[in-house]
Amino acid sequence: MARMKFLCDSERCIECNGCVTACKNEHEVPWGINRRRVVTLNDGKPGERSISVACMHCSDAPCMAVCPTDCFYQTADGVVLHNKDLCIGCGYCFYACPFGAPQYPTTNNFGGRGKMDKCTFCNGGPEADHSEAELQKYGRNRLAEGKLPLCAEMCSTKALVAGDADQVSAIYRERVMARGFGSGAPGWATAYGEQKRERKGQNAPEK
Amino acid sequence: MKRLKMLLAAGLLALAASFAPLEAAEMDSNVPTVAQSGKPTVDQTWRDVRNGEAGIVTGQPAARGVLIQSEGEAWRAFRNGKLAFFGGLAIIGVTLSIAGFYFWRGKIRMDGGPSGKLILRFKTIERIGHWTTAGSFLVLAFTGLMLLFGRWIVIPVLGHTAFSWLAAFGKWLHNIGGFVFMAGLAIILVLWAKDNLWDRYDWGWIKGGGGLLKAGVHPPAAKFNFGQKTQYWMVILVGLLVSFTGVNLIFPYTVFELHGMQLLHIVHVAAAIVMILFMLGHIYIGTIGMEGASSAMTNGYVDLEWAREHHAVWVAGEEGKTAQPDWITHGIKSGQN
Numbered sequence: 054m055a056r057m058k059f060l061c062d063s064e065r066c067i068e069c070n071g072c073v074t075a076c077k078n079e080h081e082v083p084w085g086i087n088r089r090r091v092v093t094l095n096d097g098k099p100g101e102r103s104i105s106v107a108c109m110h111c112s113d114a115p116c117m118a119v120c121p122t123d124c125f126y127q128t129a130d131g132v133v134l135h136n137k138d139l140c141i142g143c144g145y146c147f148y149a150c151p152f153g154a155p156q157y158p159t160t161n162n163f164g165g166r167g168k169m170d171k172c173t174f175c176n177g178g179p180e181a182d183h184s185e186a187e188l189q190k191y192g193r194n195r196l197a198e199g200k201l202p203l204c205a206e207m208c209s210t211k212a213l214v215a216g217d218a219d220q221v222s223a224i225y226r227e228r229v230m231a232r233g234f235g236s237g238a239p240g241w242a243t244a245y246g247e248q249k250r251e252r253k254g255q256n257a258p259e260k
Numbered sequence: 261m262k263r264l265k266m267l268l269a270a271g272l273l274a275l276a277a278s279f280a281p282l283e284a285a286e287m288d289s290n291v292p293t294v295a296q297s298g299k300p301t302v303d304q305t306w307r308d309v310r311n312g313e314a315g316i317v318t319g320q321p322a323a324r325g326v327l328i329q330s331e332g333e334a335w336r337a338f339r340n341g342k343l344a345f346f347g348g349l350a351i352i353g354v355t356l357s358i359a360g361f362y363f364w365r366g367k368i369r370m371d372g373g374p375s376g377k378l379i380l381r382f383k384t385i386e387r388i389g390h391w392t393t394a395g396s397f398l399v400l401a402f403t404g405l406m407l408l409f410g411r412w413i414v415i416p417v418l419g420h421t422a423f424s425w426l427a428a429f430g431k432w433l434h435n436i437g438g439f440v441f442m443a444g445l446a447i448i449l450v451l452w453a454k455d456n457l458w459d460r461y462d463w464g465w466i467k468g469g470g471g472l473l474k475a476g477v478h479p480p481a482a483k484f485n486f487g488q489k490t491q492y493w494m495v496i497l498v499g500l501l502v503s504f505t506g507v508n509l510i511f512p513y514t515v516f517e518l519h520g521m522q523l524l525h526i527v528h529v530a531a532a533i534v535m536i537l538f539m540l541g542h543i544y545i546g547t548i549g550m551e552g553a554s555s556a557m558t559n560g561y562v563d564l565e566w567a568r569e570h571h572a573v574w575v576a577g578e579e580g581k582t583a584q585p586d587w588i589t590h591g592i593k594s595g596q597n
Contacts, residue, residue: 070318090324094305094315102305104315106327115336121407122424123415139424141431143407144512148522149336151328166512237306243328 055217056131057174057196058245059205060225061105064235065212068093068103072204072213076107076172079203080192086156088172089204105204105213107172108133108154109244116146116155116171130196131218132174137190142166151243174215175202218245323517335522343526344408347533351405354537358544368550370565371476378561379578389451390557393444393495399437401536403430408529438506445499452492455483461573462486471570480572494538501531 068091076082076089089107094100110133117125117133124139125146144166146155157166168190177194180187187194195203205215214221222238229236305313314325382390406414406427415423461479465471465486468479472487479485484492505528508516516524546553552566567575 068318073319087320087324090317090320092315092317092325092327094309094313094327096316100305104327115333118340119336121411122427123411123420124424136420139420141424141428143431144521148518148525149332151330151332153324153326153329237303239306239309240328243310243330 056219057110057216058131058218058221058241059107059109059174059202060214060221060238060241062212062214062225062228062235063102063104063237063239064228064232065210066091066103066105067210067212069209071207071209072105075203075207079175079195080173082170082192083158086158086170088154088156088170104239105208106152106154106240107204108150108174109152109240110172110174111151111244112246115149115151119145119149121145126179128176130174130176132176132196134173134176134178134191135169135171136179137168137170140168142168152240172202175200329518331519331522335526338526339408339529343529347529348409350533350537351540354540358540358549362544362549365472367548368472368475368545370551370563371478371569372565374552374563375565377564379564379567379575380560381556381562381567382560384560385447386451387557387560389444389447391444392440393448393499396437396440396444397535397539399433400441401532401539403434403437404529404532405536406430407434435510438503438510441499442503445496445503448492449496452484453496456489456492458489462489478569478572481570482573482577483571485570491538491542494535498531498535498538502528502535505531 070091073087073089073091077087080088082088089105091103091105093103095102110127110131112131114125114127114133116135117127120135121143122139122141124136125133126136127133142157144155144157146169147153147157154171155169156171157169159167173191173194175193175195177183177187177197178191180190182194182197193203195201200206202215205213208214214224225236225238309315309327310330312326312329312331314322315327316322317325407430410423410427414426418426459482461481462485465479465481468477470485470487471477471479505524508514508524509521509528512521546557552563556562564575
């Protein structure tokens with residue numbers, strides 16, 4: 054079974070915001086919400102890097118752990134999805150998320166924030182695949198069509214890579230080896246820390 | 261002549277070029293490495309990112325420039341870990357202790373038995389103040405506990421959908437109830453603050469264990485005894501803390517930013533649990549724990565015998581206020597209670 058992951062190669066990202074736009078358009082995300090964002094570090098200084106970030110679909114997802122109504126679930130592909138019908142807009146997932154992924158469509162009085170919205174790895178929600186309800190609430194379900202997230206597909210420099218973890222890391226490793234610098238895979242230790250430890254264990258020298 | 265000039269120029273150029281690498285090498289040795297330069301290296305950048313260093317983001321709120329906020333994981337660990345565990349443990353522990361106390365001490369009865377004569381203990385405005393605070397507190401406590409523990413206790417019983425409705429309604433009640441609670445807090449602060457200051461009877465009450473431990477022991481007290489005073493100032497102080505944090509949670513990101521919100525939430529929950537623990541004791545002693553206590557907050561009257569046993573100084577003061585004892589001016593309601 055595949056384990057879906059995002060990886061943004063900061064040596065390649067040119068801060069074009071194409072991924073943000075692609076996502077917003079594909080899923081017809083409500084006003085004021087961007088599931089993805091591009092952050093530029095050291096802007097205008099030596100060592101400037103840009104990174105595209107959205108929900109990283111963590112192995113041990115903090116949002117999932119703190120949700121009072123238990124509205125999150127993780128698919129067999131490792132994608133973290135949520136059920137908007139159960140969401141009460143309490144904002145806890147935003148407190149917990151390391152990547153600031155959860156977004157809320159409204160800011161009413163008395164802390165009313167509406168149903169949380171976040172990146173679905175283009176994998177919809179709990180409703181039937183390609184149903185109208187799924188489209189309305191979560192946007193398109195590309196994974197069910199055998200396609201990968203549009204943000205990565207549209208990335209002009211192929212900085213943003215999405216897909217099965219083994220393939221994603223193979224591509225990244227190859228790039229790092231070829232150019233001889235710029236490793237790091239921003240956010241991976243935070244999002245997939247557990248997996249990393251597993252791999253360390255597997256590679257341990259035999260005695 | 262022209263050719264000679266060109267040759268000379270070429271020679272000079274070659275000479276200069278032969279020196280260039282040497283010069284460059286010399287200059288390079290003076291150039292500090294990136295790590296020495298103090299300019300940000302990429303490694304350093306990732307460290308900063310992990311520590312919550314913000315970049316810039318275009319066309320979106322500036323706060324979204326933070327790539328990784330590790331405090332969220334600390335918040336999660338504390339809320340789901342220590343806070344839920346020790347909070348839950350304390351609530352269960354105190355409830356069991358009270359149950360144990362009940363079986364050991366039993367209901368604290370009036371030693372002389374009810375006299376049948378009643379005395380007005382709490383005026384209407386006082387009862388309104390009490391129930392405004394108490395009613396909203398009960399709603400807030402249940403809806404709040406539901407958000408913290410509902411996932412483990414209520415969802416397995418009701419299922420996800422029903423719980424979600426309950427939680428959404430509970431959240432609304434919690435938001436509205438908070439303001440009712442604050443109003444109640446203001447009323448009781450104005451009404452009872454002066455009666456809850458330390459007085460000469462308090463030390464005796466503490467030494468006598470409040471008369472809780474042994475039947476027949478009744479340290480004298482004025483309108484409120486030391487136990488009630490502790491309860492009162494706990495409600496005022498913890499109530500203010502819960503109100504302050506609560507208002508900021510209701511209007512998120514107005515005054516505090518994300519890390520402030522996380523801290524507010526922890527303080528809010530911890531303080532609320534402290535208040536719940538105190539209230540378990542308060543509710544117990546006001547209802548099943550003591551004969552003749554509850555009517556003080558229902559119709560406002562208590563039995564004169566009860567009042568003399570528990571608030572002797574207060575009764576004496578009330579009776580001395582008027583030529584006639586207070587229970588006569590307010591009419592004897594015999595047969596009640």
